[in-house]
Amino acid sequence: NAGVTQTPKFQVLKTGQSMTLQCAQDMNHEYMSWYRQDPGMGLRLIHYSVGAGITDQGEVPNGYNVSRSTTEDFPLRLLSAAPSQTSVYFCASSARWEARSAEAFFGQGTRLTVV
Amino acid sequence: ILNVEQSPQSLHVQEGDSTNFTCSFPSSNFYALHWYRWETAKSPEALFVMTLNGDEKKKGRISATLNTKEGYSYLYIKGSQPEDSATYLCAFGGSNDYKLSFGAGTTVTVRA
Numbered sequence: 001n002a003g004v005t006q007t008p009k010f011q012v013l014k015t016g017q018s019m020t021l022q023c024a025q026d027m028n029h030e031y032m033s034w035y036r037q038d039p040g041m042g043l044r045l046i047h048y049s050v051g052a053g054i055t056d057q058g059e060v061p062n063g064y065n066v067s068r069s070t071t072e073d074f075p076l077r078l079l080s081a082a083p084s085q086t087s088v089y090f091c092a093s094s095a096r097w098e099a100r101s102a103e104a105f106f107g108q109g110t111r112l113t114v115v
Numbered sequence: 116i117l118n119v120e121q122s123p124q125s126l127h128v129q130e131g132d133s134t135n136f137t138c139s140f141p142s143s144n145f146y147a148l149h150w151y152r153w154e155t156a157k158s159p160e161a162l163f164v165m166t167l168n169g170d171e172k173k174k175g176r177i178s179a180t181l182n183t184k185e186g187y188s189y190l191y192i193k194g195s196q197p198e199d200s201a202t203y204l205c206a207f208g209g210s211n212d213y214k215l216s217f218g219a220g221t222t223v224t225v226r227a
Contacts, residue, residue, distance in 0.1 A: 004158075033214075040124075040219060041219055042119065042216070042217035042218050042219045042220065043159075043204070043206075043217040044217075045214060045215075045216075048214060058214070090158065090159070097213070098208075099208070099213055099214050099215050100146050100147045100209070100213050100214065100215055101146075101147060101164075101208070101213075102164070103149065103161035103164050104149070104151075104159075104161065104206075104215065106158035106159045106160070107158060108157075108158050109158055
């Protein structure tokens with residue numbers, strides 16, 4: 001059972017470039033989400049999904065897009081990378097669409113640097 | 116944006132000593148409080164999900180208590196070991212929002 005698989009682990013982008021962070025889970029979880037982790041701050045929610053075809057914005061959505069075409073996959077797209085998007089990104093999933101009710105399972109993280 | 120505070124930001128503890136730290140959250144509209152352990156170069160892993168006032172949970176040498184009326188939770192580590200070195204995150208879930216709001220974490224370093 002792989003759990004939550006997140007790729008790549010490291011990425012360096014130039015300002016203005018676009019890219020997609022991949023996230024897949026094999027636990028048939030309803031809820032999937034993307035967070036960013038910056039020094040001294042908690043995990044901040046970027047976007048989330050409560051099921052296939054349903055996505056919504058979190059706390060810091062600007063500059064990012066998501067889609068949820070299948071239960072398993074939840075990619076995060078950076079449209080035009082900016083240095084302010086340098087961060088560590090985590091994908092997470094929960095068994096229930098109410099994320100508050102069930103423990104979150106996290107991917108390994110992606111360390112993104114925008115130069 | 117909910118205010119979830121963790122204190123202290125970091126602490127050092129001698130191997131064998133016990134320690135505890137705090138997560139503060141809004142006392143109104145409480146639904147659940149999560150604790151996660153995040154070891155360096157790994158991903159956060161769930162320790163506890165707590166929903167009832169007065170709830171106490173235990174996993175090995177780590178335990179947690181919950182006071183929803185005053186809005187805080189304590190995490191205790193008994194007889195700290197080097198493998199307990201990690202950042203401990205708490206996350207609050209409110210009754211009017213099914214998402215989680217995370218604190219910034221408490222980083223524990225256990226010295227041998």
